[in-house]
Amino acid sequence: MYLSAVQCLPATSWCIWSVPREGNGVSLENETGNHCPRTEPPSACESRRILGRLRIYSMASGYLLVIESDVAISASKLDGRKGINRTMTLSYNFSGKTVLVTGAAQGIGLAVAHFFDRAGARVCVLDYDQGALEKLEDGNWERKFIPVVCNVANSQSVTDAFRAIASSGSSPDIVINNAGVLRDGVVWKMSDENWSTVLDVHVTGTFNCTREAIPHMRNQGWGRIINTTSYTGLHGNVGQANYAAAKAGIIGFTRSTAKELARFGITVNAISPNAMTAMVESIPERRRRELELMAPMGRFGSPEEVGPAVGFLASDEAAYITGVVLPIDGGLSI
């Protein structure tokens, strides 16, 4: 398995989108293997050499969501990390929406910010690492993004950030609470600082940004808040009592705020990713390898595989989904 793609297409019956092995062509077949001429294959894939096939599932909303594949695209976009593909086909349209992604100077946050940028949104890229944000200026953005230097753990810093965003145009319609840190250590050796830093960034940071986002979302009767939890928040992990407590806290926060905000047209969901980033690279090699093998897909995801799933939760199609934790983890949690 190399690529998990998510894409909305016009509705047809349940389909397998099959591609000839070693071939360049793409054809679409329905369940019984008959050619299904009503749907064109996504153009972004047409031009590339594809091995394997994509699976496309029918959604109640009348869209098709491509949620898994055993497709390897052998093109220049391969990032060298065990062939994980960094390309996604996009069909979401978030033009007119302002999206705030926290902890977006690198890793999952940056990939999610790029996803929304390519999907037409005005993207606010928030991080406390000013140097990393400045380096992003050279990045490959479709439109001008808004860099926001802010420490999510500090409520005044978050208030100032939301004011600055509002004064630059419009307030966030979609907030992705993603900023995170690790301060690992067994609990009997854990310092006060390592305990509170992790709780402050993950839990208080998520609270600070959510609280600031609500007035605008309530006023317009529409909003999307997507928080970031972890497999560790549900199952615990040796050396990560602080992180596990924080991520479990985020699940409780997500469910409570989902209940509080549903009547205002605001959904609150969480994702539980498993993606190769600097954070994962900081985990000792042996534990990292164990985690990799625990996922039925036998690999970490790429940060780019997270964006489209976040996009789905942020879309109008997900209007009736709130308070859930969506694993994007290659089956790690099953």
Ligand SMILES: NC(=O)c1ccc[n+]([C@@H]2O[C@H](COP(=O)([O-])OP(=O)(O)OC[C@H]3O[C@@H](n4cnc5c(N)ncnc54)[C@H](O)[C@@H]3O)[C@@H](O)[C@H]2O)c1
């Ligand atoms: N990578 C994974 O497999 C994985 C698994 C489960 C959960 N997560 C969660 O996903 C999120 C992103 O993780 P990642 O792997 O991309 O990590 P990462 O370390 O690559 O990126 C985290 C980003 O958050 C920023 N940040 C940290 N503290 C901040 C603060 N106080 N204010 C503002 N920005 C701050 C960092 O500067 C960095 O840019 C985190 O919440 C993490 O816990 C990741």
